[in-house]
Amino acid sequence: xxxxxxxxxxxxxxxxxxVTLSCSPISGHRSVSWYxxxxxxxxxxxxxxxxxxxxxxxxxxxxxxxxxxxxxxxxMNVSTLELGDSALYLCASTSGAENExxxxxxxxxxxx
Amino acid sequence: xxxxTQLGSHxxxxxxxLVLLRCNYSSSVPPYLFWYVQYPNQGLQLLLKxxxxxxxxxxxxxxxxxxxxxxxxxxxxxxxxxxxDAAEYFCAVTATGFQKLVFGTGTRLLxxx
Numbered sequence: 116x117x118x119x120x121x122x123x124x125x126x127x128x129x130x131x132x133x134v135t136l137s138c139s140p141i142s143g144h145r146s147v148s149w150y151x152x153x154x155x156x157x158x159x160x161x162x163x164x165x166x167x168x169x170x171x172x173x174x175x176x177x178x179x180x181x182x183x184x185x186x187x188x189x190x191m192n193v194s195t196l197e198l199g200d201s202a203l204y205l206c207a208s209t210s211g212a213e214n215e216x217x218x219x220x221x222x223x224x225x226x227x
Numbered sequence: 228x229x230x231x232t233q234l235g236s237h238x239x240x241x242x243x244x245l246v247l248l249r250c251n252y253s254s255s256v257p258p259y260l261f262w263y264v265q266y267p268n269q270g271l272q273l274l275l276k277x278x279x280x281x282x283x284x285x286x287x288x289x290x291x292x293x294x295x296x297x298x299x300x301x302x303x304x305x306x307x308x309x310x311x312d313a314a315e316y317f318c319a320v321t322a323t324g325f326q327k328l329v330f331g332t333g334t335r336l337l338x339x340x
Contacts, residue, residue: 157330163327205270218263
């Protein structure tokens with residue numbers, strides 16, 4: 116069974132631009148969560164989608180948004196990029212009711 | 228609200244020595260607890276999980292953790308460290324029915340020959 120895939124793996128953007136990251140969950144998983152990892156703030160929850168609906172949201176500004184498609188693939192978008200948005204963005208999909216999350220390799224975003 | 232505290236940002240052991248990584252949690256409801264490992268430039272890999280069944284949980288790569296409610300702890304151990312265990316380890320907590328994982332700040336494990 117294929118794992119969680121994320122594209123692209125690396126991305127360099129300029130301040131003020133916007134970016135879209137993609138995540139394909141493990142086949143059969145319907146919940147997708149996004150996390151931001153930075154050296155200063157650690158791992159922080161962004162949002163979670165289940166059956167195309169945002170079910171939970173972390174404490175991030177409205178510049179961060181996401182969506183989920185009918186095939187459970189998810190995208191997150193960051194608009195008006197700031198230097199502080201430079202981070203590893205991790206996607207995870209969930210199996211069953213025990214909240215066991217499987218993570219993808221991440222997208223490393225660098226904002227210059 | 229839920230939180231986890233990982234004591235020690237860095238832990239150094241010799242190859243073959245006991246590994247002990249500490250995690251204490253705070254939760255207003257029965258928690259689900261997890262340990263993840265992260266190798267450089269990679270995502271997180273699940274080592275083991277506690278979901279209110281057995282309090283002693285065995286995971287992959289010889290790791291295990293014991294849930295102690297009285298101490299609100301979920302420490303990760305491995306009897307004998309290997310060089311390949313060098314990585315960053317994260318403890319995480321979540322509540323039943325919610326997918327939001329709350330992570331600790333991580334502990335970097337260094338293994339010397």
